[in-house]
Every structure is written in structure tokens, then in C-alpha cells.
Amino acid sequence: MTGLPASPAALRTWLGLGLFVLLCLGIGQALEKKVVRSKVGEKVSLPCCHEIPSSESLHKYRVYWQKNITDVVLAYSEGSKIFQHERYQNRTEMDPWNLTLWISPMEILDNGSYQCVVQRNSVLVCSESVILFVTADFSTPNITAEVSAESCDSTEMVITCSSHGGFPKPKISGALNNMSVEWNASWVSESSFSPYSVTGKLVLNVTKDVNISCSVEYSGFAKSTSLLLKKTKNCVVPPVPPPYNVITASIIILITFILAITLAARYLPRHVCSQCCKRQDSAEEGVKECTKAPMSSKMTSETSSV
Incomplete structure (x- = not known):
């Protein structure tokens, strides 16, 4: 038969291994926690870790539903209810076979972690935690x-x-x-x-x-x-004045245009008048030449007859 090591060092090693195993088991149980979500005013069911066989009854069991490990919500022993928390009066009931805990109507204060503990003949059958998340609807923003x-x-x-x-x-x-x-x-x-x-x-x-x-x-x-x-103010934007150099160029062009018109007004009548006079003089000379031609012809004929 093998016993525990007698040396303090070996004993500390075994204790360390034991604590490590317990820590791993605790972490595993925490990861296995069930999560139930509900809204204010609804009816919610929290599952337990054990279901009583049809060949037995609740009379052989002790069942504890507790919240946050410290507050007992509901307790049954030998088939009868032995305790119920005042906050859960007329709001809780337990299924006598699958040991599910029903809470209705839901309140914000019901939010938290619940634990179902089942014993049979004072021997622990199971213990399981359920996390209950309670929500209340916000109004439309x-x-x-x-x-x-x-x-x-x-x-x-x-x-x-x-x-x-x-x-x-x-x-x-x-x-x-x-x-x-x-x-x-x-x-x-x-x-x-x-x-x-x-x-x-x-x-x-x-x-x-x-x-x-x-x-x-x-x-x-x-x-x-x-x-x-919506943008509340719509303004009519005033026209942006042209730059200084554009204004200067426009003034120069305008002055040049006015000078051109003035010079044209003074020069064109004289030029037209001189052209008309030249044409008139040419016409008069032509008439004179035409008049002189027959006379010289007549004088020639008269001379020839003499």
C-alpha cells in the first residue's frame, strides 16, 4: 500500500497538485455556466442540473435555488416548500420533476447568477449555475x-x-x-x-x-x-466685382473705342466730300470737253467751205 510522502517538500508538491486540479475543475465549471436572457415583464425558466426519475419523487430530495450564492430564492425538502425569499413571493415556482425554476414577471433586480443545488439522502447530487441577463426596452430615441x-x-x-x-x-x-x-x-x-x-x-x-x-x-x-x-438660411450672393486689372483694361478699351469713333466722325465726312468734289469736277470737265468738240468740228467745216 502506498502512502503520502512523509517529507515536507513532497507534501507541499502533492498539495500544490491538488490545488491545481481543484482550480482547473473550478474554471471548467465557470466555463460551463448557462446563460439565459429575458426582458422585464416576461416569464423565464432557469434549468437545473438534475431530473428526478419517474420511479422516484421529490420527497427523497432536497433542492435549493439560490442567487449569488448568498440569498436563497426557494428551498424544498421532502417534497414540501420550506423557504421562499420575500422578493420572490408569488413570482416563483419549481417544476417537481426537472426542478426548473420559473420566475414571472421579470424585474431588473432579478438580474444575476443563480445556482441549483440538489441533494438526495443528504448526499450532493449536483450543483450548477445559471446566469440570468435581464433587459428592459428603451423608448424610441x-x-x-x-x-x-x-x-x-x-x-x-x-x-x-x-x-x-x-x-x-x-x-x-x-x-x-x-x-x-x-x-x-x-x-x-x-x-x-x-x-x-x-x-x-x-x-x-x-x-x-x-x-x-x-x-x-x-x-x-x-x-x-x-x-x-435642413439648412435654414439661403442668401442671394452678390456678384463679385472684377479685379483691378480687368477694370483698367476695360477702361482703356473703352477710351480707345471712343477716340476711334471721334476720329472717324471727323475724317470720314471730309474724305467723302473730297471724293464727291473730285467726281463733280471730273464730270464738269467732261461736259466741257464734250461741248468743245462739236464747236471745233463746225469751225473746221466752215474753214473747209471757204
Whole structure:
């Protein structure tokens, strides 16, 4: 027969190995914890680790349902209820065969870790933990916009998104024309197990009509809403005066054009008049030549007859 090592060093080694095994078993049990999710007002069932065979009855068993290891929710012994926590009065019942614990209606304070402990003839049959996550729906977010400053180019707005009455503590997110934005969020709650109110604020410079959305996310659920933001002030932009060099060039062109017209007005009448006079003089000379020609012809004939 082999006994435990007698030396202190060997004993410490065995104790260390034992503690390591217990730690591993504890971690394994923690990883095997079941998770149940429910909402405020609903009915939830928490499964136990043992089911009584049809050949037996609850009279041979002791069953304890406890919360956070310290508070006993419900206790049965020899088939009868021997204890029930005042917070769970008229809200809990246990199945006599599969030992499932039913809680209805759910409250935020029911959130936590539960443990089912089963004994048969004072011998532990099983012990298993169940984590219960309780959620409460938030109201549909409400978005408001307040104009803080405006100009022809843009409108500065303070956007507020708020929601209340939910659990657990939520996240708030949003998008501006499908591009994510970060809200400056704040939360209000009376305690860690009380409903939350959340408010998010955002300052935007709106240069055109845009759509903003706000979403409140909690324990895998979400409530969203959106609002169309419109630019409030549209101004008629005055024409931009041309640059100094453009004005100077325009003045020079205009002066040149006026001088050209003035010179043309003075020069063209004289030129036309001189051309007309030349034409008239040429015509008169032609008439004179025509008149002189017959006379010289007549004188020639008279001379020849003499």
C-alpha cells in the first residue's frame, strides 16, 4: 500500500497538485455556466442540473435555488416548500420533476447568477449555475435640433438624442448621411440595477439638407430613429466685382473705342466730300470737253467751205 510522502517538500508538491486540479475543475465549471436572457415583464425558466426519475419523487430530495450564492430564492425538502425569499413571493415556482425554476414577471433586480443545488439522502447530487441577463426596452430615441448660429454658407445646430426607461447601460451611436458620427453621451440611473436614461449631443455645421440617425443599443437589442436637417438660411450672393486689372483694361478699351469713333466722325465726312468734289469736277470737265468738240468740228467745216 502506498502512502503520502512523509517529507515536507513532497507534501507541499502533492498539495500544490491538488490545488491545481481543484482550480482547473473550478474554471471548467465557470466555463460551463448557462446563460439565459429575458426582458422585464416576461416569464423565464432557469434549468437545473438534475431530473428526478419517474420511479422516484421529490420527497427523497432536497433542492435549493439560490442567487449569488448568498440569498436563497426557494428551498424544498421532502417534497414540501420550506423557504421562499420575500422578493420572490408569488413570482416563483419549481417544476417537481426537472426542478426548473420559473420566475414571472421579470424585474431588473432579478438580474444575476443563480445556482441549483440538489441533494438526495443528504448526499450532493449536483450543483450548477445559471446566469440570468435581464433587459428592459428603451423608448424610441427622440431627436431635436436647435439652431445656434446661421449664415449664408451654413447653419450651426445643436442636435440632441434622448431615450429612457431601459436596462442595462446602453451605447448610443449615429450616422450622418450614412457616415458614422460620435455622440457626446451622458447616462442617468438611480443605481446599478435601475432603469437608465441616456442623452447624446452633437454640434453640426449644416451646409445642405442632411439626414441624421440615432441608435440606442443594449444587450443585443437596439432602438433607432432619424431626422432630416435642413439648412435654414439661403442668401442671394452678390456678384463679385472684377479685379483691378480687368477694370483698367476695360477702361482703356473703352477710351480707345471712343477716340476711334471721334476720329472717324471727323475724317470720314471730309474724305467723302473730297471724293464727291473730285467726281463733280471730273464730270464738269467732261461736259466741257464734250461741248468743245462739236464747236471745233463746225469751225473746221466752215474753214473747209471757204
